[in-house]
Amino acid sequence: MAWGKGSLSLRTLFGDGTTEEAQIDENTWQSLEDTLIGSDFGPQLAEELVALVRGEVERIGTTKANDVSEILRDAVEEKLARYDSTLRLTERPAVVLVVGVNGVGKTTTIGKFAKFLSNAGRSVVIAAADTFRAAAVEQLTTWAERAGVAIVTPEREGQDPASVAYQAVEKAFAEGIEIVVIDTAGRLHTKAGLMDELGKIRRVIEKVAPVSEVLLVLDATTGQNGVVQAEAFLEHAGVTGLVLTKLDGSAKAGFVMRVQELTGLPIKLLGQGESVGDITGFSPAQFAKALTS
Numbered sequence: 001m002a003w004g005k006g007s008l009s010l011r012t013l014f015g016d017g018t019t020e021e022a023q024i025d026e027n028t029w030q031s032l033e034d035t036l037i038g039s040d041f042g043p044q045l046a047e048e049l050v051a052l053v054r055g056e057v058e059r060i061g062t063t064k065a066n067d068v069s070e071i072l073r074d075a076v077e078e079k080l081a082r083y084d085s086t087l088r089l090t091e092r093p094a095v096v097l098v099v100g101v102n103g104v105g106k107t108t109t110i111g112k113f114a115k116f117l118s119n120a121g122r123s124v125v126i127a128a129a130d131t132f133r134a135a136a137v138e139q140l141t142t143w144a145e146r147a148g149v150a151i152v153t154p155e156r157e158g159q160d161p162a163s164v165a166y167q168a169v170e171k172a173f174a175e176g177i178e179i180v181v182i183d184t185a186g187r188l189h190t191k192a193g194l195m196d197e198l199g200k201i202r203r204v205i206e207k208v209a210p211v212s213e214v215l216l217v218l219d220a221t222t223g224q225n226g227v228v229q230a231e232a233f234l235e236h237a238g239v240t241g242l243v244l245t246k247l248d249g250s251a252k253a254g255f256v257m258r259v260q261e262l263t264g265l266p267i268k269l270l271g272q273g274e275s276v277g278d279i280t281g282f283s284p285a286q287f288a289k290a291l292t293s
Contacts, residue, residue: 083266100217111143127168
């Protein structure tokens with residue numbers, strides 16, 4: 001796994017071992033902190049990581065600046081590995097609510113996720129419960145066709161989103177479909193009324209089935225505002241995991257570690273492209289390597 005130019009340029013800072021290596025000095029630590037902040041880790045986490053790396057450098061007694069990137073990678077991986085990225089989909093049907101603000105790639109993520117599940121041998125139905133945006137149902141229908149899965153759409157214009165979600169769960173029970181993936185409107189986390197609607201959808205679903213996962217989709221280019229989004233959705237929607245999208249562009253993505261430390265939410269899926277197969281599960285080792293290469 002790798003992504004675009006937004007990942008840390010530690011090779012530029014510390015070398016790649018093919019030339020004479022620079023030695024560690026005070027400039028090393030300032031350069032590392034500046035690079036971490038520039039990659040959206042935020043000042044607090046950047047300072048913490050620098051302290052961890054510096055302590056390990058002193059412990060092992062290395063003087064080679066090139067070793068810093070490897071030590072940082074291990075520190076990042078250790079932090080990421082504290083959170084369980086397992087998708088909890090054992091209920092039948094397993095109901096997955098997908099939430100997030102407009103523009104983060106939620107619709108495409110749902111299509112990719114449905115294909116991901118289908119490839120794993122699971123039957124899936126999508127609920128097009130984003131009834132507030134005219135094009136949302138049409139777009140999601142296209143993605144359902146690409147994924148080769150069933151979809152439940154509104155029966156009439158302006159249908160209550162919770163009722164669409166409920167119909168999809170009923171269909172899953174009636175036809176023995178294993179997983180229900182429910183789209184929701186792109187909620188602005190500053191709009192209390194819209195956030196309350198998410199709570200209503202969940203309450204209606206839970207009358208007939210538990211919600212297995214609530215996945216919050218975050219744009220990897222969001223930066224520290226992703227922390228604010230995550231905290232709001234955690235409060236209003238009971239988020240259980242994160243999906244990080246748009247990693248194939250100029251994403252810096254360091255903010256997601258701050259999100260994890262503040263909320264305890266694990267990363268469960270990664271989206272890196274435009275095709276229906278461009279989604280993967282989360283690996284702390286691979287993510288740390290891509291972020292620090």
